[in-house]
Amino acid sequence: MLKASTRTAALYDRVRRVIPPIEWPVFADDIDAILELKRQRNAVILAHNYQTPEIFHCVADIVGDSLALARKAMAVEADVIVLAGVHFMAETAKLLNPKKTVLIPDLKAGCSLADSITAADVRLLRQRYPGVPVVTYVNTSVEVKAESDICCTSSNAKILVESLGVARVIMLPDEYLAQNIAAQTDVEIIAWKGHCEVHERFTPADIRQLREDHPGVTVLAHPECPPDVVVEADFSGSTAAMSDYVGSQKPPRVVLMTECSMSDNIAVEHPDVEFIRPCNLCPHMKRITLANIHLALEQNRHEVRIEPEIAARARLAVERMLAV
Ligand code: 13P
Numbered sequence: 001m002l003k004a005s006t007r008t009a010a011l012y013d014r015v016r017r018v019i020p021p022i023e024w025p026v027f028a029d030d031i032d033a034i035l036e037l038k039r040q041r042n043a044v045i046l047a048h049n050y051q052t053p054e055i056f057h058c059v060a061d062i063v064g065d066s067l068a069l070a071r072k073a074m075a076v077e078a079d080v081i082v083l084a085g086v087h088f089m090a091e092t093a094k095l096l097n098p099k100k101t102v103l104i105p106d107l108k109a110g111c112s113l114a115d116s117i118t119a120a121d122v123r124l125l126r127q128r129y130p131g132v133p134v135v136t137y138v139n140t141s142v143e144v145k146a147e148s149d150i151c152c153t154s155s156n157a158k159i160l161v162e163s164l165g166v167a168r169v170i171m172l173p174d175e176y177l178a179q180n181i182a183a184q185t186d187v188e189i190i191a192w193k194g195h196c197e198v199h200e201r202f203t204p205a206d207i208r209q210l211r212e213d214h215p216g217v218t219v220l221a222h223p224e225c226p227p228d229v230v231v232e233a234d235f236s237g238s239t240a241a242m243s244d245y246v247g248s249q250k251p252p253r254v255v256l257m258t259e260c261s262m263s264d265n266i267a268v269e270h271p272d273v274e275f276i277r278p279c280n281l282c283p284h285m286k287r288i289t290l291a292n293i294h295l296a297l298e299q300n301r302h303e304v305r306i307e308p309e310i311a312a313r314a315r316l317a318v319e320r321m322l323a324v
């Protein structure tokens with residue numbers, strides 16, 4: 001019988017630029033077991049771009065930004081979906097494909113944006129601004145989505161805000177995303193005070209220092225960064241848009257003002273691009289590991305269940321987004 005590290009050798013070849021050889025034996029057993037469990041359970045793994053490379057490149061079947069994961073979750077035919085990402089992503093997958101078993105390997109994989117607002121807050125905002133539509137970022141709980149008119153992601157926020165044909169919208173809960181979109185549209189945007197704990201830490205001074213230390217570097221910033229950071233960057237877009245930018249523009253040197261694992265994951269595909277890595281980790285994304293994906297598949301944990309009445313209303317908001 002071959003050892004797990006031998007059976008997974010071809011996978012290691014893919015990630016050898018970002019995972020030192022000494023670490024591979026630690027991952028190989030779990031990878032080997034996960035691949036077998038996926039076959040046995042007819043399961044697929046959806047992984048967000050912020051997952052670590054051993055998950056992203058070695059066990060995931062579908063990878064992408066929040067929008068791509070939502071779209072692709074809807075079309076999954078397998079019996080089981082394991083969401084290697086955070087809780088709201090697993091809820092969105094369950095909303096869009098309710099007959100499937102959707103598993104999140106760690107229930108504490110949350111999000112500072114999702115935690116910043118409750119359904120009661122949205123009801124109060126509606127009272128304060130009667131008739132103003134509520135556009136809600138997917139980084140929210142299913143209860144908050146259920147109180148919303150339509151959802152958006154960082155990929156489609158501007159298009160969605162403008163698609164409503166109104167002069168004013170409430171956009172929740174990311175204040176910086178709302179301000180960054182407001183800078184690109186004539187629609188008036190009423191924002192909430194939520195922030196992403198990863199992106200709020202970047203500053204314009206960081207970018208100026210990076211440009212000084214690494215001449216010629218191209219700076220890409222996620223729109224969850226503060227507006228003064230986005231203004232200072234060369235390009236701003238969702239995680240998928242940043243990845244596409246590197247693929248199409250092939251900048252010789254690049255820095256991604258976003259979560260750490262993004263650079264590792266893209267670097268695997270672009271050996272000719274130099275990645276400068278000012279690292280901000282998302283502690284929630286990092287709760288997902290090979291070990292708990294293995295357990296999730298083995299013990300069917302933790303299954304996402306949504307109260308049907310809430311699900312019906314939240315699904316409407318997500319489906320309206322996908323229809324635009
Ligand atoms: P996108 O992948 O949609 O750009 O979102 C980034 C993010 O922070 C998700 O939690």
Ligand code: SF4
Nearest residue numbers: 111112196197198282
């Ligand atoms: Fe939430 Fe920010 Fe982490 Fe994304 S990176 S899951 S927005 S805390």
